[in-house]
Amino acid sequence: MIWPNKDLLQFTLENPTLLEDFPIAMDSGSARYLGPGILQFEPESTPLHSVILSAGIHGNETAPIELINQLINRIVDGTTTLNVRLLVIFGHPEAMIAQQRFCEVNLNRLFNGQWQHYKGQETERARFIEEKVEDFFVSHGHGQKLHYDLHTAIRGSQFEKFAIHPFTHSAAYPKEQFAFLKAIGLEAVLLSHEPASTFSYHTYKNHSAQSATVELGAVRPFGENDLSKLEDLFEALIQLLTDGSLAQSDEEIKLFQVVDTLIKDAEDYQLNISSDTPNFTSFKAGKTLAHSSQSHYTIKQDGDALVFPNTNLPIGQRAGLVVRATDWRSITLE
Ligand SMILES: O=C(O)CCC(=O)N[C@@H](CCC(=O)O)C(=O)O
Ligand SMILES: [Zn+2]
Numbered sequence: 001m002i003w004p005n006k007d008l009l010q011f012t013l014e015n016p017t018l019l020e021d022f023p024i025a026m027d028s029g030s031a032r033y034l035g036p037g038i039l040q041f042e043p044e045s046t047p048l049h050s051v052i053l054s055a056g057i058h059g060n061e062t063a064p065i066e067l068i069n070q071l072i073n074r075i076v077d078g079t080t081t082l083n084v085r086l087l088v089i090f091g092h093p094e095a096m097i098a099q100q101r102f103c104e105v106n107l108n109r110l111f112n113g114q115w116q117h118y119k120g121q122e123t124e125r126a127r128f129i130e131e132k133v134e135d136f137f138v139s140h141g142h143g144q145k146l147h148y149d150l151h152t153a154i155r156g157s158q159f160e161k162f163a164i165h166p167f168t169h170s171a172a173y174p175k176e177q178f179a180f181l182k183a184i185g186l187e188a189v190l191l192s193h194e195p196a197s198t199f200s201y202h203t204y205k206n207h208s209a210q211s212a213t214v215e216l217g218a219v220r221p222f223g224e225n226d227l228s229k230l231e232d233l234f235e236a237l238i239q240l241l242t243d244g245s246l247a248q249s250d251e252e253i254k255l256f257q258v259v260d261t262l263i264k265d266a267e268d269y270q271l272n273i274s275s276d277t278p279n280f281t282s283f284k285a286g287k288t289l290a291h292s293s294q295s296h297y298t299i300k301q302d303g304d305a306l307v308f309p310n311t312n313l314p315i316g317q318r319a320g321l322v323v324r325a326t327d328w329r330s331i332t333l334e
Pocket of ligand 1: 058108151152153154155164198200213308309310
């Protein structure tokens with residue numbers, strides 16, 4: 001197969017199941033197509049870092065897919081010269097075509113090997129992505145392993161752009177990553193309180209990558225995104241890929257500790273909020289936030305807030321995160 005000189009997004013939408021591995025001609029360095037939506041780049045110079053940029057793990061979250069696609073076009077046409085190793089992943093090509101979050105099962109609940117316990121077309125995709133990530137990081141040489149998994153959110157949010165930092169198992173948080181997340185235009189970081197089956201937890205836990213899930217505004221169809229809102233991110237990624245430095249902001253980003261994960265535990269599970277309640281809406285202690293025939297969840301502390309509320313999912317899956325504002329003194333930084 002010869003790379004047809006189209007962009008990765010167009011090629012992926014036209015070939016969502018093309019399981020081939022072939023080189024892509026580059027003026028500087030080398031690149032390979034590794035399978036649907038996946039390109040790996042190696043710089044000509046000694047690589048400064050190994051970086052994974054993923055988007056479209058949920059097929060209808062299109063803004064970051066368009067942003068990463070612009071970035072790749074600049075690399076392939078030689079406008080941007082890489083000095084890092086780079087693995088680009090468009091997570092779920094078939095859901096991208098269907099303009100859906102997923103087809104059969106939520107891909108972002110299948111990582112860290114969880115695909116072995118599910119059925120559905122996404123299980124093979126999760127296995128395949130884990131394999132390509134493993135191959136990529138096995139050949140890591142110098143610098144850091146970095147992974148930013150880019151998403152957009154289903155509902156509005158009091159903080160439009162924010163990140164979820166994987167659970168660290170008591171390890172220190174790298175200050176440089178928080179300053180980077182602020183510099184790319186994010187307002188808040190949620191600190192996860194437990195292991196997860198998300199892509200960003202997978203790379204953090206299994207490959208010691210500095211990783212984060214990054215939420216970049218609201219879900220919109222292809223062609224309807226205002227990418228000018230993501231300019232800080234675009235510029236910071238160019239900087240990272242070319243000179244290997246992480247853009248830094250002096251302003252502190254807001255921190256939230258995840259205090260509880262809400263799990264849908266019965267078909268009649270309900271959240272006591274209206275359908276347009278934005279992410280980070282806070283509540284008074286004592287409010288019954290969720291109830292079902294099996295359980296009820298009461299807000300524990302004034303100001304505790306809800307992120308990612310969703311009951312349109314199978315029993316056993318996450319129906320929301322309850323988060324609490326915290327400050328820098330409560331965490332260990334390195
Ligand atoms: O808006 C929503 O409800 C979901 C947006 C989204 O896809 N978020 C990710 C977060 C992953 C994480 O917790 O690291 C997800 O739910 O998979
Ligand atoms: Zn998502």
